[in-house]
Amino acid sequence: MTTPKGTYLRPDLTMIADMITPNSRVLDIGCDKGDLLNFLVKNKMVDGRGIELSQQGVNECVANGLFVIQGDADNDLGEYPDQSFDYVVLSRTLQAVKDPQKVLRELLRIGKKAIVTIPNFGQWRVRVNLFTSGRMPVTKSLDKTWYNTDNIHFCTILDLFDLIEQEGYVVETFIPYNKDGKRVVKARNYANFFADNALFLLNKEEY
Amino acid sequence: MTISNDNLAELFKANPLLLDCGAALSPVNVAYETYGTLNAEKSNAILICHALTGDQYVASPHPLTKKPGWWSRIVGPKKIIDTDKYFVICSNVLGSCMGTTGPSSINPKTDKEWCLDFPVITIRDMVKVQAELISHLGIDTLFAVIGGSMGGMQVLEWLANYPKRLNSAIALATTAKHTAQNIAFHEVGRQSIMADANWNGGQYYGQKELPGKGLSVARMTAHITYLSEDALTRKFGRNLQERDAVTFGFDADFQVESYLRHQGFTFIDRFDANSYLYITRAMDYLDIAGRHNNRLAEAFQHAKHVKCCVISFTSDWLYPTAENKQIVHALNASGVPVSFAEIDSPHGHDSFLLDLPEMDKMLDGFIKSCAQSAGFN
Secondary structure, eight states, X not given: OBOTTSOBOOHHHHHHHHHSOTTOEEEEETOTTSHHHHHHHHHHOOEEXXXXXXXXXXXXXXXXXXXXXXXXXXXXXXXXXXXOEEEEEEESOGGGSSOHHHHHHHHHHHEEEEEEEEEOTTXXXXXXXXXXXXXXXXXXXXXSOTTTOSOOSOOOHHHHHHHHHHHTEEEEEEEEEOTTSOBOOOOHHHHHHHOSEEEEEEEEOOO | OOEEEXXXXXXXXXXXXXXXXXXXXXXEEEEEEEESOOOTTSOOEEEEEOOTTOOSOSSSOOTTTOOOOTTTTTEETTSSEETTTOEEEEEOOTTOSSSSSSTTSEETTTTEEOGGGSOOOOHHHHHHHHHXXXXXXXXXXXXXXXXXXXXXXXXXXXXXXXXGGBSEEEEESOOXXXXXXHHHHHHHHHXXXXXXXXXXGGOOTTOSSOSHHHHHHHHHHHHHHHSOHHHHHHHTTTOBSSSXXXXXXXXXXXXHHHHHHHHHHHHHTTOOHHHHHHHHHHHHTOBTGGGTTTOHXXXXXXXXXXXXXXXEETTOXXXXXXXXXXXXXXXXXXXXXXXXXXXXXXXGGGGGGSOOHHHHHHHHHHHHHHHHHHTOO
């Protein structure tokens, strides 16, 4: 998909970008080379900040004039003040952190809203793969083997719904989708079976 | 390009410099070097702050050692800090001994060297003097202030005290406060200077014998903290110095011993023992959060417009990544735009002085993007 200023953005990142209000403050955790941040800064006048583990990613961000901290979601969120961002984005990273529950709480502490995307371990291909081979599934979305994967806390769409509800957060938007960005019907059980990814826009329950 | 050398400014003539210790100093001489040309808008000035044993010769040969400038790898025409584009200023810090007023300068009241009558100074005092020099040069706002180690501490004091005069700031391998361990190492250095019989209570200027042994030992201990165990092991291991077996004596049997002795001996040719006492003390007193209700973020609350970059090194155990990250988190908490990277390096604290491509990329990218948003390329 081509965006207004001709920058190419991955389909799931386009979906995230569409949700973000212009002129807001955004923290992108695991921002990689800064594609989303760069797009938001240039097209939505966002005050964007990133957290990224790889030196190469950090260097590319910095060269593009973006502000990025080398670090990770497990260790670097605690220092941010409450509600210091309008949106905190955690794209395809929740399954790779040590303590997903803590990280989720941090997202909604430092951000007014959180945008979380996950690879869905409940998708039918994964289920069939595990059922037929008896081995940990390797799919297009989960392309590493069990011993060298960064993903240590797999979950399904239904699992994340459970955690979100247990923590008392509200799902403002839920978009199940496939790798090419094509959306899947939103009914939870249906999505859990057919979508290989899902996006959650979360906020704190309002009283 | 114009290069002018050996500049000296006489500052604080009418209004004395009020120091953190309560004393007043007037006048204050500042020795500095500049490289490049100040543009018509006076918007392209970069101040580089030197480390404890550094000096103003950042990109030109040192007059005593004849060695190239300490950051000549980074600063010069077409280099990362491009002197064809920027007007680079580097001044010798207050208390030092390369031309700026310090304990070896003449006390105007006695016409003798200050020695230990020189008032105790702080990093903030050093920065006050730099700010005055920048005004003296007709510059309102710096495009950037950059420094590593003690230079980084000065960068943080600039952010805390003169944020309105900054456009961007880069701090490398530094800290916002000296820890007990940092103070402990400095105390060993100071005690070795004071234990030197030639130190004579600080009154040794003009004497035949200077407290070179004490200063040399101070430098040797400090130098160990600038490296890493890995760097020492790779460089020297347990290799013997020009012999096949140990001598069962106290000669420099090991290469590492003779290396340290060399570091110590060459240091005394270019540094003053009393300056070493005053500058290490200034670093020990550094506690920026301490002046702001123990919240470092409060120190940076007026710097929201300053683009910042902080860099640490994996093997730096003097000012480790955790301490650099505290600075980053405080800047972030104040809403200051900041980038940070921990550069992979085996060379210890001194990494910021060495050839590290990943550090260069970060510096280059940051400076170029700041230049772009400031409107010049």
